[in-house]
Amino acid sequence: MAMAAAFPAFLILYIAFPLTLTSAQAPPPVLTEDYYAKTCPDFQKVIRETVTEKQKEKPVTAAGTLRLFFHDCFVEGCDASLLISSNHVNKAERDADENLSLSGDAFDVIMKAKTTLELTCPGVVSCSDILAETTRDLVTMVGGPFYKVKLGRLDGRVSKAEHVFANLPRTNQTIDEMIKFFESKGFTAEELVALSGAHTIGFSHCKEFSDRLFKYNATTPTDPEMHPKLAEGLKKTCANFTKDPSMSAFNDMITPGKFDNMYYQNLKRRLGLLTSDMGLLNNPRTKPLVELYATNQQAFFDAFVKAMEKLSLYGVKSGKDGEVRRRCDTFNDVITS
Numbered sequence: 243m244a245m246a247a248a249f250p251a252f253l254i255l256y257i258a259f260p261l262t263l264t265s266a267q268a269p270p271p272v273l274t275e276d277y278y279a280k281t282c283p284d285f286q287k288v289i290r291e292t293v294t295e296k297q298k299e300k301p302v303t304a305a306g307t308l309r310l311f312f313h314d315c316f317v318e319g320c321d322a323s324l325l326i327s328s329n330h331v332n333k334a335e336r337d338a339d340e341n342l343s344l345s346g347d348a349f350d351v352i353m354k355a356k357t358t359l360e361l362t363c364p365g366v367v368s369c370s371d372i373l374a375e376t377t378r379d380l381v382t383m384v385g386g387p388f389y390k391v392k393l394g395r396l397d398g399r400v401s402k403a404e405h406v407f408a409n410l411p412r413t414n415q416t417i418d419e420m421i422k423f424f425e426s427k428g429f430t431a432e433e434l435v436a437l438s439g440a441h442t443i444g445f446s447h448c449k450e451f452s453d454r455l456f457k458y459n460a461t462t463p464t465d466p467e468m469h470p471k472l473a474e475g476l477k478k479t480c481a482n483f484t485k486d487p488s489m490s491a492f493n494d495m496i497t498p499g500k501f502d503n504m505y506y507q508n509l510k511r512r513l514g515l516l517t518s519d520m521g522l523l524n525n526p527r528t529k530p531l532v533e534l535y536a537t538n539q540q541a542f543f544d545a546f547v548k549a550m551e552k553l554s555l556y557g558v559k560s561g562k563d564g565e566v567r568r569r570c571d572t573f574n575d576v577i578t579s
C-alpha cells in the first residue's frame with residue numbers, strides 16, 4: 243500500500259512543480275566546483291595568485307572582501323550587483339545613502355582578477371564567481387577554514403541604491419529583530435551567530451559604536467556592557483570622530499588580523515565592539531552558540547563553513563536574469579539599469 247500512497251504524492255509534485263515556474267523567474271542554476279575546468283582551467287590559480295599578492299600588500303583586503311561578499315549576497319543575491327558603478331541614469335548599490343564605507347582594496351582585488359581572467363579566457367568567468375572564490379581564498383589565507391565554492395553564477399543586471407537599506411542588518415537592531423531579518427532571508431539564528439564570527443577580522447568606524455561610548459542613555463554615557471578598559475581606549479581613539487570620520491577600531495582587538503574564534507571569547511570578556519555583537523551573548527537563542535564557539539573553535543569553523551556555503555548560493559542568477567560581465571563595474575548593455 244506504500245506504493246499507492248506514494249503515487250498520488252508523486253503526481254502532485256509533478257504537477258505542482260512546473261506551475262511554480264510559470265513566472266518570469268528562471269529556475270535556480272546548478273552550480274558545480276569544476277564549472278570552469280574546460281573553459282578556464284586556470285581560474286582557481288589566477289584567483290589564488292591575485293589574492294596572495296594583494297593580501298600581502300594590503301592586509302585589510304581579507305576583511306574588506308568578506309564584508310563586500312556578504313553585502314553583495316544579501317542585496318539581490320550573490321550576483322556582483324555591488325560592484326556596479328553608478329552612472330547618470332542609475333544610482334547603484336555601492337553608492338547607497340547609508341555610507342557603507344566599503345573597502346577600496348576589496349573592489350580592487352576583484353578588478354585585478356577580472357583583468358587577468360579576461361586576458362586568459364575572455365568573456366567566460368563571472369564577477370560573482372570571482373567574488374565568491376576570492377572571499378574563500380582570503381578567509382583561508384588569514385587563518386579561517388577552507389570551504390568549497392561552487393561556480394556558475396551569472397552577474398546580475400540590477401543594482402539599485404534604494405534596495406540596500408532594507409536588505410542589510412543594522413547594529414542598532416535588537417537581536418530578535420536581526421533573527422527575524424535573517425529568517426526572512428532563509429537563514430537561521432544559528433547561521434546568524436556563525437556568520438557574525440566574520441567580525442573576528444577587520445575594523446569598524448567610530449560612528450558605528452560611538453553611542454556605546456558617549457551616549458548610551460540619558461543617565462549613563464558609557465555602555466556598562468563594555469569592559470571599562472576597552473571603553474577608555476576607544477574614547478581616546480574616537481575623541482575626534484565627528485571631525486575625522488575615518489577613525490576606526492579593530493573588531494577583534496586581541497587578534498585583529500587572524501580569523502579565529504577570538505570574536506566569541508571577546509564577547510564573554512565584554513570586549514565586543516558593536517551593540518549587535520554584544521547582544522548575541524544576551525539573547526537566549528544565540529547565547530548558547532556564543533558559549534560553544536568561544537570554547538570550541540572547530541565547532542565555529544564547521545558552522546561557518548556550512549553557513550558560507552549556503553550564503554554563497556543565495557539568490558544566484560541564471561538565464562536572462564544574468565550575464566557574464568565584461569567589466570565588473572558595468573553592465574554589458576549599459577542601457578540596462
Ligand code: HEM
Nearest residue numbers: 305306309312343411412413437440444445446447450518
Ligand atoms: C549580523 C549582523 C551584522 C551587522 C549589524 C554588521 C555590522 C557591521 C558594521 C557596522 C561594520 C563596520 C563597518 C565600518 O565601519 O566600516 C562591520 C564590519 C564588518 N563586517 Fe559586519 N555586520 C553583520 C554581519 C556580518 C556578516 C554576516 C559578515 C560576513 C559573513 C560580516 C563581515 C564584516 C567584516 C569582515 C567587517 C570588517 C570590514 C573591514 O574591515 O573592512 N558582517 N559589520
Ligand SMILES: *[C@@H]1O[C@H](CO)[C@@H](O)[C@H](O)[C@H]1NC(C)=O
Nearest residue numbers: 340341407412413414415416
Ligand atoms: C538605526 O540606524 C539607522 C541608520 O544609522 C537609522 O536610520 C535608524 O533610525 C536607527 N534606528 C533606531 C531605532 O535607532
Ligand SMILES: *[C@@H]1O[C@H](CO)[C@@H](O)[C@H](O)[C@H]1NC(C)=O
Nearest residue numbers: 458459460461462465466467
Ligand atoms: C541607563 O543604563 C543604566 C545601566 O544599564 C541603567 O541602570 C539606567 O536605569 C538607565 N537609565 C535610563 C534613563 O534608561
Ligand SMILES: *[C@@H]1O[C@H](CO)[C@@H](O)[C@H](O)[C@H]1NC(C)=O
Nearest residue numbers: 478479480481482485486489
Ligand atoms: C584630535 O584633534 C586634535 C586637534 O585637531 C589633535 O590635536 C589631536 O591629536 C586629535 N586626537 C586624536 C586622538 O586623533
Ligand SMILES: *[C@@H]1O[C@H](CO)[C@@H](O)[C@H](O)[C@H]1NC(C)=O
Nearest residue numbers: 341342343344447487488489
Ligand atoms: C563614506 O565614508 C568614507 C570612509 O569613512 C569617506 O571617505 C567618504 O567620504 C564617505 N562618503 C560619504 C558620501 O559620506
